[in-house]
Amino acid sequence: MSIEFLITSIAVILLPGIGVLYTIAVGLGRGFRASIVAAAGCTVGILPAALASIIGLAAIFHTSALAFQVVKYLGVLYMLYMAWNILRDGGALDVKKGDINKEPVSMMRTAVKGTLMNVLNPKLSLFFLAFLPQFVEVGHPDATATMFLLAGVFMLLTFIVFSGYGLCASLAHEYVIKRPGVLKWLKRSFAATFGFLSVRLALSDR
Template sequence: MFGTQDLTQFIIAGILLNIAPGPDSLLIMTRSATQGWRAGSAAALGIGAGTLVHIMAAALGLSALLATSATAFTIVKLAGAAYLLYVGVSLLLSKAKTNTSKETTPLPALSHGKIFAQGFLTNVLNPKVAIFFLAFVPQFIAADASNKPLALIVLGCIFNFNGMLWCHLLAVSTAFARQRVRISQAVTLWLNRFIGMMFISFGIKLALANKH
């Protein structure tokens, strides 16, 4: 159908790849733990929108430019690394804020629109995702497919749909766990700083990454 092949294997592999931890998952968990599942879902939707950009870019051949042009890859890579470092430093330097009920919150609440933008930028500025769609998805496009870009879009949308199911499950389960397990604000603050360090490590890793 649509020039695809081995669809079952593609779905299984895609689910396993989506489950693998990374900056996207970390962002969803951070926002769900601090602002509830809706905030985590907003981050997930932003990530899904970023993935759609990568899918369309791969179908249009723009991702091939990142794969072949060292300059283009470096520019996008450094932009993505800088953004991950920015998010990490923001978390690392976060301070507890006292509200009217004299409770502390470890992070300033962001609007769902800003959280969506965080998810979008975290994903779309990662050139490794673009290279992934060029390296992984074509393996499941039939050699005799009449419209290979359409087949890539179909497979990309299936991958993204499954990814969104996982991301929203992660958002809900993280928020549920946060409600069930009461953690002191001091511990939460240090957890946010630890997560900030993780984002910084992701940013450094991306900055040092090669195309292959």
């Protein structure tokens, strides 16, 4: 495993995407513990795409337009649902004084939502299909095992970076609850971003 792989992976993970947005939203609304669970869910959601790319199933999305379109629109619908869930009362960004110290309603639901975001992203498998082979030497006797290792390291880095985002968001909790205007702006911004991502995914061909 090269230093280039680590640097490239961290750079990719740091880029704001739906997983980052979700983890930050959970951190702001429900605290650090819940954001850790959200980060774990997003990380687990990477596994199907990583496995698919390693065993070659991601190639289906290149050859089957129907398979790509089905998964794509499921992802679009889910991101629109997340936008609505952020805006509604009692949703992901419904921050109230004292909430950060309360036991979350359902840690499992938090994790599942994070997992579904990445599972329903067909481009993730295509990303791994293009990304992992770049760091495996041609003719490597243990190429498959090496790609599994690289995918595992990528997932670990994802969890660490997302947890960092969640920590920063949870530390801003008290600041947010004292400023309703800031919370309203955050809700609209997060919802608009999820809406934008859903539109971009819907308009994408591959």
